[in-house]
Amino acid sequence: MTLILGIETSCDETAAAVVADGRAIRSNVIASQVDIHRRYGGIFPEVASRQHVLSILPVTEEAMSNANVVWDDLAAVAVTYGPGLAGSLLVGVNAAKGLAWGRGLPLVGVNHIEAHIYANWLGDAPPPEFPLVCLVVSGGHSELMLMKGHGQYRRLGGTLDDAAGEAFDKVGRVLGLSYPGGPAIQEAARAGVPTAYNLPRAWLPGTYDFSFSGLKTAVLRVVQKNQPKTDDRATAKPRLVSSQTPPVLRMLPVANLAASFQAAVVDVLVDKTCRAAEEYGAQTVLLAGGVAANELLRAEMSRQSPVPVRCPPPELCTDNAAMVASNGFFRFEMGERAGWDLDVVPSLRLTTEAPD
Numbered sequence: 395m396t397l398i399l400g401i402e403t404s405c406d407e408t409a410a411a412v413v414a415d416g417r418a419i420r421s422n423v424i425a426s427q428v429d430i431h432r433r434y435g436g437i438f439p440e441v442a443s444r445q446h447v448l449s450i451l452p453v454t455e456e457a458m459s460n461a462n463v464v465w466d467d468l469a470a471v472a473v474t475y476g477p478g479l480a481g482s483l484l485v486g487v488n489a490a491k492g493l494a495w496g497r498g499l500p501l502v503g504v505n506h507i508e509a510h511i512y513a514n515w516l517g518d519a520p521p522p523e524f525p526l527v528c529l530v531v532s533g534g535h536s537e538l539m540l541m542k543g544h545g546q547y548r549r550l551g552g553t554l555d556d557a558a559g560e561a562f563d564k565v566g567r568v569l570g571l572s573y574p575g576g577p578a579i580q581e582a583a584r585a586g587v588p589t590a591y592n593l594p595r596a597w598l599p600g601t602y603d604f605s606f607s608g609l610k611t612a613v614l615r616v617v618q619k620n621q622p623k624t625d626d627r628a629t630a631k632p633r634l635v636s637s638q639t640p641p642v643l644r645m646l647p648v649a650n651l652a653a654s655f656q657a658a659v660v661d662v663l664v665d666k667t668c669r670a671a672e673e674y675g676a677q678t679v680l681l682a683g684g685v686a687a688n689e690l691l692r693a694e695m696s697r698q699s700p701v702p703v704r705c706p707p708p709e710l711c712t713d714n715a716a717m718v719a720s721n722g723f724f725r726f727e728m729g730e731r732a733g734w735d736l737d738v739v740p741s742l743r744l745t746t747e748a749p750d
């Protein structure tokens with residue numbers, strides 16, 4: 395049995411996990427900074443990095459002790475070295491280097507986007523079948539990939555502007571919902587009608603690319619139209635969230651807008667992924683990344699896909715270190731080792747084959 399310690403600090407979660415053979419989670423510890431960043435309405439990079447410094451060792455110790463393992467039991471330390479926030483990545487990479495060096499363990503560098511994909515290997519279900527089409531949708535990335543085997547990717551398309559999660563977060567802010575916008579929009583949308591607003595979908599025909607900025611602007615226009623037209627505009631609250639409005643009426647427009655926005659995003663993501671699965675003869679469709687926690691996306695993808703759909707449980711869709719340990723295991727088995735000069739690469743991309 396091969397045990398890997400995974401470390402993840404690319405964004406605003408400090409996480410460490412121990413995973414056996416790339417699949418069985420022995421421990422999975424996450425110190426979330428979401429409450430700290432909520433007051434800024436988004437991630438404050440300097441604060442994130444300082445918080446990682448405070449949390450990284452206690453979180454790692456907890457992961458080791460929850461897994462009931464000692465350092466000698468480990469085969470390697472795997473760490474996310476990109477993409478992400480430079481100051482955040484630095485903390486994890488340096489902690490991992492120090493721990494691996496100190497304990498005489500090999501170090502494996504992990505790409506955060508690939509780690510999200512490998513969350514689908516965690517657990518007891520039979521491993522996903524290749525070739526597969528994978529939709530990676532998170533706060534920083536929206537990529538559609540064809541995966542032919544472990545580590546073999548061909549990029550079919552991706553966002554031309556905002557990542558899907560970024561669109562959820564920005565629209566959440568426009569609607570006066572709490573950060574992060576994704577879960578808040580999903581909640582608000584429960585009370586809404588998805589056809590209430592006819593919001594645009596950027597189909598970008600003939601490509602597997604996405605674009606969410608037009609949709610985001612369309613939501614902003616609806617909100618602006620609902621602003622009070624009185625002369626004390628500067629001090630008035632938007633009518634959508636006004637405390638003068640009775641609670642039910644106050645909630646309805648926001649719920650309808652949230653539901654209409656969510657439906658527009660999901661429509662495009664599902665349509666393009668299913669078409670890619672058909673065109674490339676995929677055996678499986680994988681969902682990955684924070685937005686893959688979205689219930690409507692999961693349900694619609696499963697309903698419309700021509701092949702079986704796999705997605706990690708919601709808590710393994712968002713940032714965690716179990717996925718890093720899993721990805722680290724498969725990279726370790728392929729013989730990959732990082733040097734002690736491993737550095738952070740904030741704009742790291744997934745190495746892909748050239749298109750045919």
Ligand code: KG4
Pocket residue numbers: 405531532533534535558559560562563574575576577580683684685686687688689711712713
């Ligand atoms: O993968 P992740 O934790 O971090 C990045 O690598 O970016 O993804 C975070 C993103 C945020 O934009 C958040 O709003 C979105 O995932 N998200 C969701 C849901 N849960 C998290 N978006 C839609 N529906 C959800 N239920």
Ligand code: ZN
Pocket residue numbers: 506510532533683684712713
């Ligand atoms: Zn992520």
